[in-house]
Amino acid sequence: MKILILNQPPKLVLGAGALEILITSLKKSHLRRLFVLADPFVAAKLKSIFSPFVDIDVKIEITTGGEPSFDDFNRVVAIARKHKTDAVIGVGGGSVLDLAKLVASLMDAKEPVQSFVGDGIIKERSIPLICIPTTSGAGSESSPNAILIDPTDNSKKGIISSVLMPDAVYIEPDLLSSLPSDITAYTGLDALTHCIEAYANVNAHPVVDLYALEGIRLISQNLGRAIADGKDLEARTYVALGAYYGGLCLGPVNTAAVHALAYPLGTNFKIPHGLSNALLLPFVLEFNLDYALDRYASIGMAMGGDLSLHKKAAAKQGIDLIKKFIENCGMTANLSGLGVSIDDIPKMAREALLIQRLLKNNVREVKLQDAISIYQNAL
């Protein structure tokens, strides 16, 4: 067995009542000056959640939404510093949690946030950090990653460090129920893609396989229900758990070609990350097929496929089930329908090829012509 280093949140509280447990724990703690960073759409709920405090000074900051930049970080950390914050609570999707993770980690930092771009540059977190996901996709609550947009070149910069793993994750189904069905679908397919790409990956590891396959099972069984009825709290909870597992896969193994090829769709066409992944996933899987027969076969079985098939038929079944699942989630779009033309492809392919930190994980080498073909197939 290859050596594994797995970072994970020391505490996971999952299910209806999670927030009550958080409130009780905060009241008992030494913390006195909380900074809560939240998504706009949970703003109304936050007051009732954080109103019971008498002795704790809670500063609530609602983000502007969208993917955060270095400038957003600077604005938010200044507020947190002014508040003399002693703990950060992020309540939101991946963008909000990424920002909250960085604020807690860099509260005391002297250097600009730009200087922490890369892997393992942040050595210690300044103050405690709690993450409360309100979408089920990015898995930021259980990953060591944070992504910020660099305004100088409009590119996404990754800050990766084990200290970005929160001290505790609280998954409260009630906070998940108001997510619109289209965002539920995009984000859920993003989480599914994390699991699929970590499971069929040159760095795959038995410990991560466990989370990846369970994430595939949970999302494939429950995402359709959560899309059809956002108030189905059981389905919401299972999808959230699947996304948490997907996040755990990102640190030790990470994603591969789907994510690398998806990035240019986000930066050039503002296509939501989960949707970009969903559009490309079938075509990358077909490209990989012969290089991951056993893995795709296992994915098919985890998705409820016929257990009697073997080798290539079983692997094809895996891909077919994923395709059908994406369609059933309402994702019938293609790239041209979203404004991408054939002339855009060479530039996107060149940009994708730069993301070798993910492409090197792919089970089959992706060359420039391969990237072009995959985009063409997805057009």
Added chain:
Amino acid sequence: MKILILNQPPKLVLGAGALEILITSLKKSHLRRLFVLADPFVAAKLKSIFSPFVDIDVKIEITTGGEPSFDDFNRVVAIARKHKTDAVIGVGGGSVLDLAKLVASLMDAKEPVQSFVGDGIIKERSIPLICIPTTSGAGSESSPNAILIDPTDNSKKGIISSVLMPDAVYIEPDLLSSLPSDITAYTGLDALTHCIEAYANVNAHPVVDLYALEGIRLISQNLGRAIADGKDLEARTYVALGAYYGGLCLGPVNTAAVHALAYPLGTNFKIPHGLSNALLLPFVLEFNLDYALDRYASIGMAMGGDLSLHKKAAAKQGIDLIKKFIENCGMTANLSGLGVSIDDIPKMAREALLIQRLLKNNVREVKLQDAISIYQNAL
């Protein structure tokens, strides 16, 4: 889904080279006065492991072996305090790790250790804690539990707290390879029992099921290899991972009747804990059969059984595979062969019935006459 609170080590390093990663991380840390508590049989290896330090003052204390008492704790914590220890590293089986967990947690405590017996009494850990398991059984490295013997009545007292979860777990196969085959078998079956009793449990939870079933898979596939050839490091690593998963099950769900009935065998006859579990497991499973058909069926499938069986036949297959597995691990003893006579049973049954904290988890209520019957069947 029922609400879940899962505590887990924030860092797991697993595989050959884990100790090198630990050494590198210690050298980079602020820690300067380490206290290493270790099992006698790894004593020789410790010097070479902890010799590379120049700036760190390492105090190594070798335990006397056996199950630790309040007195052992007092002796060891006094040494750690005198050393002005700033971090504790436990290297050993469950007994050593339990002691190390308590030393790190109670370094600064004013009250005697007796006053922390119970669940959640320790609120904060004094200093960092690292656990390096050298047996694959108790799962102390991933559980919130520590057990000490109370010399006043010779009973086992449990101290349970989330702060007893270590900051990091390092599983180094090389340290597992010298464990004798009989202890490998007992401890491995203890770990298997943790997984089985957590999976078929009135408090079973999907998050814990994942660990429990994977633990069953890993141990059933690898324990025989580790017993046959202690130097089979791959098998050792998988069994250690199974034991780690078993430990994770103990906090949120815990064990049930097998463990409750096993305790009197330990206190009255000094039968090793894993052996006590192995001797009782088949008979408790038979007692439970009709109350856990689906669960025992799934266990059978996780152990490689015939997938086409249904309901009672599938559940029986699960029990039969467990029985056969215990035999294949060389456990052919019965209670009478270990000095237990029929006259001892009523007293043991009464003692077992006192352990309601575990019996209440059992899928079928265990009355006094039931406990007597189970012991008689195992005689």
